[in-house]
Amino acid sequence: MSDTIEASWFAEKIANRTIRGIALGTRALIRAGALPIGTRLPPIRDIAYEMRVSPATISEAWSELRRQKIITGRGRNGTWVSGDRFVAKPERLASSGNYGPGALDLTKAVPDATLLPGLAEAMAYGASVQNLNSYERSRIVKELEEVVSPRWPYSAEAFLATNGGYNAVYTALHALVSPGAPVAIEHPTAMRLLDILEDLGARIIPVACDEEGPLPSSLSGALQQRPTVFLFQPRLHSVTGTTVSPRRLDLLGDILAGSDALIIEDDGTGDISAMPPISLGSRFPERTVHIVSYSKTLGPDLRLAVLSSSPAIVDQIQSYRSFSAGWTSRILQAAGAWLLRDPSTQQVIAEARDIYQKRRDGLAQALAHKGIHIPPGSGLCLWVPVASEQYAMVTLAARNIAVNPGSKFSIMQSNHIRVATATLSSRCEEVADAIALANTL
Template sequence: MSDAYNSSWFAEKLTDRSIRGIALETSALIRAGALPVGAKLPPIRDLAFSLGVSPATISEAWSELRRQKIITGRGRNGTWVSGDSFVAKPERLASVGHYGAGVLDLTMAVPDRALLPALGNALVHAVSTEKLNSYERSRILPELEADVRRTWPYEAEAFLATNGGYNAVYTLIHALVPPGAAVAIEEPTGMRLLDILEDHGARIVPVVCDSDGPLPASLRQAMLSKPVAFIFQPRLHSVTGQTVATRRMAELAEELRDTDVLIIEDDGLADISDAPRQSLGRVFPDRVIHILSYSKTLGPDLRLAVLSSTRLIIEQIQSYRSFSSGWTSRILQGAAAWLLRDETTAEGLKEARRLYQARRDNLVRALAERDVIVPSGGGLCAWVPVASEPFALVTLAARGIAVHPGKKFAVQPTHHLRVATSNLTDRYEEVANAIALAASGG
């Protein structure tokens, strides 16, 4: 089969000799069935010669098709057509399982719905929002901006409402980061952040963390890769439950001072944490993008986050958004503004924060009694060390408990489990017993 699809065959079929053109026309041949699944592609140098382009051009085109899961393989064994269609999907998120009624699902570090505020009065207020149902592509509702500014961690020049925290990251990455560019990101990190970067084709440069946050030496090493951006969580870490120490923020600022790296701060848990809000925007207001999501505190169906930066950067992000929705629902923005001013909501959040902390502490304490040590922290989950992730997952599954392996939250090898605690209201001893057995590695 492979002899029929040599470099001469390709030279007759491909008319656009650019990287993008070669990738698009080759994928079209595959989807049309002219180049079937299983066909071996010609060597890069042979094809480059026949097309009159450089080997680097073919290599880049093949990299794009490889990223789309259309072709596979490389090196001496050759490259093969592995699929005739491509549906973009977040690989890490998509691998989350669906569990039966008898399984204790501790994979989802999501808010307890019973602890979220009621939305009725907020939505009644929201229907009287200024310019409701206008097609004007407004960046943020004035009343929401006013409420947000009161507690924002630095004096930001401009604000933008988005459809949730990950939507904010997805949009700004596509607006500001060229495909293939290097992006430094703390490790571990949110699996959906990695999905976004991998789908965009970014070169992910991990920055190792300790209990105080990203390590300055690791960030310094990452800067050698000339990243376009550095992404980290400046407040409560969504995976480890740690908070970046004030002195560590200052040390990170020193590492970033003589660079032009875009600094993306993702505060995804917001006031689930009782730690003060902090931002490098105080030092680098010209290149910080600070994101605050309200999904965990006010409710995921509000689909709301707010980001800040310079007017120029906000304009660039908004310009990209104009290809799709163009603005975030004024009804949802108005509802969030009402909730941010509501004393009952504030009291409810205080109680939710106490309960989330107690649930995490109860599991961490039970694990410590079994010699499994998880650092103190907060948030909606625990980052549990294990000898072997595969063994731990199988052991827990046999006992009807589902958790995430650490590898979903990192690009380097890990030896951890991410255990959600936000909805773990009881059964601490049972879970701790199972984890202690799983953590041993057999």
């Protein structure tokens, strides 16, 4: 096979002339090796002519393949086969580097394993849960619902246990949002959320934020594009460490009252925040999905989160889950309930919260002494402004310090770096010196 093919040859190989049929047929040719990587595809109009379909049909099929990164290029410059991988991967997460043993890795804003509660007693308790080994697709075990309900920021009508916070977001979006639909989301936001939206093929609409949360004017502008969902992190923003103020939440609610967009609230850090849980669920119970993850406080291997919404929405999400696991382990749910009731576990969480705050504040104060001021906040990382993102990454890497570029957390340009502080128990001055040097450009 040469580096180019004829439109007539291509048309002969594709039997199904629908958008989906053309996309699937092209994938099959690539998988079979008939279209090797590097092959230049014929112009859209030539293929459309040979297939007796509209150019728009070919263009839509190409858009699907381009989203999957199977083909690349567009317009007069031509289109090429660029990949033979048909299972999507989270590009932002997958692009994390592998660092040597001597590197100070500040890329992962994850909990310090030494500050997590022990699971032995909780797991032993979980093994005695009611209906153990039943194939009934239950939504949430009764005792977990009983312990989370009083802590919930509003009186929810229905609950559902999921396999972690991102699993809840992924499942909710795929159950409720059509591929290609517009979704409004904070700028910046968690890179995992952007990976999920891009996998869904959503049209991402960024909503600018300040120290109080999403800007009402920016949300209002985003709603003009009629997004299906507004996705945000009201209690503790996982990137910037800010919390949506009650005043701002009211303003956002006033704006959303004029929209029919679903509201997905991601509380991914839970009680690492000292602030009480907040939600628009009491105002819009029929279209709010509120998600609380327990990975950062109880441990990631517990694989546990809980979401709430209206019975109709929870039923839709549960129906989607029935294609796969169907329910979250009752053992893990009961273990989670035990930990949430256990006073000693709550003390461990409180102590961890204080330590995380001191570590974050320690680097923020060291940066302030260098003239780099970070807004007050909490959590597991700092969102640090830099003169040049690329220069900052190179400068820090030269000093064996690894951080994440701000570009991973937005589809917009952002001269920032994200520095994880959860395990930064020392070396704050060293990191601050390196960041200050990176800002001398």
